[in-house]
Amino acid sequence: MVDSFEECVVATKRAQMMEETRGKIIRAARKAFAAKGYAAASMDDLTAEAGLTRGALYHNFGSKQGLLQAVVDQIDQEMVERMLAAQDQAASRWGGLLEEGVAYIEMALEPEVQRIMLLDGPAVLGDPSQWPNQNACLLRTTQTLQALIDEGTVKPVDAEAAARLINGAALNAALWIAAADDPRAVLPKAVEAFRQLATGLLKAKG
Amino acid sequence: MVDSFEECVVATKRAQMMEETRGKIIRAARKAFAAKGYAAASMDDLTAEAGLTRGALYHNFGSKQGLLQAVVDQIDQEMVERMLAAQDQAASRWGGLLEEGVAYIEMALEPEVQRIMLLDGPAVLGDPSQWPNQNACLLRTTQTLQALIDEGTVKPVDAEAAARLINGAALNAALWIAAADDPRAVLPKAVEAFRQLATGLLKAKG
DNA sequence: AAATTGACATACGTTTTGTATGTTAAAGTT
DNA sequence: AACTTTAACATACAAAACGTATGTCAATTT
Structure with missing residues (x-):
């Protein structure tokens, strides 16, 4: 439960971080999908370019299709x-x-x-x-x-x-x-x- | 070189056989692609249903995309x-x-x-x-x-x-x-x- | 301060594509 | 007619990629 302003600010930190990584992955995906096409785009390369791994991807989007x-x-x-x-x-x-x-x-x-x-x-x-x-x-x-x-x-x-x-x-x-x-x-x-x-x-x- | 009628008839036999297998594979592919979609259709299953193997496929069509x-x-x-x-x-x-x-x-x-x-x-x-x-x-x-x-x-x-x-x-x-x-x-x-x-x-x- | 949650990384298994090699029947050659 | 060669297809192998299962560490909760 959030019952103070500071706790609220802190509580949003993780969500912000997550939105940040989501954004990074989506940005990389837009580039890769547009350049190579969906099928030929590798999730490993994708996430690597975003400075992450496939773990972040499946945690945030569930599947390649979800991305x-x-x-x-x-x-x-x-x-x-x-x-x-x-x-x-x-x-x-x-x-x-x-x-x-x-x-x-x-x-x-x-x-x-x-x-x-x-x-x-x-x-x-x-x-x-x-x-x-x-x-x-x-x-x-x-x-x-x-x-x-x-x-x-x-x-x-x-x-x-x-x-x-x-x-x-x-x-x-x-x-x-x-x-x-x-x-x-x-x-x-x-x-x-x-x-x-x-x-x-x-x-x-x- | 073909220099008699009989040789000609025999000469077309292999081509006919090949057309037959091409037809069988294409028929199976039409069914599989329509049912599962291109990406989800397995070439192994495809050719097996046609009574063949992937060998025939790559020999006749070169690639999945060629098919x-x-x-x-x-x-x-x-x-x-x-x-x-x-x-x-x-x-x-x-x-x-x-x-x-x-x-x-x-x-x-x-x-x-x-x-x-x-x-x-x-x-x-x-x-x-x-x-x-x-x-x-x-x-x-x-x-x-x-x-x-x-x-x-x-x-x-x-x-x-x-x-x-x-x-x-x-x-x-x-x-x-x-x-x-x-x-x-x-x-x-x-x-x-x-x-x-x-x-x-x-x-x-x- | 201990415990727990969760975001993300790492490791693994499965599936599928493509290639390289083998086999056998048909066609050409002498 | 026998030998050689070609080629259609099967089999075996290697590489890549997706998804999952597990691990880790920071952040939050109690």
Whole structure:
């Protein structure tokens, strides 16, 4: 039981230490997973680079898969934040939806997102739309779309279905860009096609 | 050198035997990969179920990854054939494009396609759009789209970009359906949203 | 101050991949 | 037709990596 301020301060010391080691391992894992891929990344090398051993890893994350889950959660959170920022920056609600998709496409230029989120993550952890944060992101898109349907801007389709299709189009565009010889060159083409495709959901021609 | 009919017949015997064993291994691999996933599938168990040993595997495919490539190629070819059949069945060129996408979505209801083609394949072999058959499929879609652009049916966007977005939308719809509690229930919703979304590429409202 | 908890390291066993070597049947050669 | 050679596949071996079981020491509790 904690019954004084000093004891409380001391009591948090171990938790802070643990968070520190968790952070170090996750940081090393992000680098290793992005560089070598999940399967080829050795837990021994991973923890060694963080100045630790596999003992710390299994104590904190339970398994290799548990570590990947933690890494995915962290990156996913960063992605959601960036997408929300992009959405808020747009003038209209419809524009927000588009900017969100464009932001998603742009993020896939980063190897970490590419390898961990788009390739290894789904294979090891299963369908991305089942991940907690991805669900939150998709839910927001779905709600935005539903609002657009209610206000009459968008055709009366199933909001979730449309959200997933939009997401998928953006995702594939992202994969294409990341695998392209000159990613910067194909990015504008993908963004333009994305904007055009999305208008299919609009009620009236823009 | 082969200089008689009989020698020729005999000469093909070994090749036939080899094709037979290749087929047996690939068949077992399709089952195992679909059921357990690529990483968890043991090559020992795999070949044992085919009545062989790992020796045959490494002789014929070189590596575990080589076997997956062979499996992916086979399934990919089957998928392309089904997509072409769907396309040919449509009345208009635009309708063919849509039916192609719908066929793609429907195929993802099968666990083999889901697990091997959509989850493990990309993680192990890299971006699917780089696979030989996927390229052929995507190329056809791109060409169809280009023709639609030339005839004035579709907006003048980058044909390849549009093809990849369409493909991606269909792919994500497929993943959604496969992971859904009741796949048969969400299938029509996904198909309808896909048709609506695709109209964004059309010049005039349908 | 003794005891206990827990964060992390060390050591071990199991599994799996890939390779190196062996074996046998088929094909070519003389 | 017998010998040699090739090659498809099996067997045996080595290395790597994951997960677990155990050990250790600092930090907290009593």
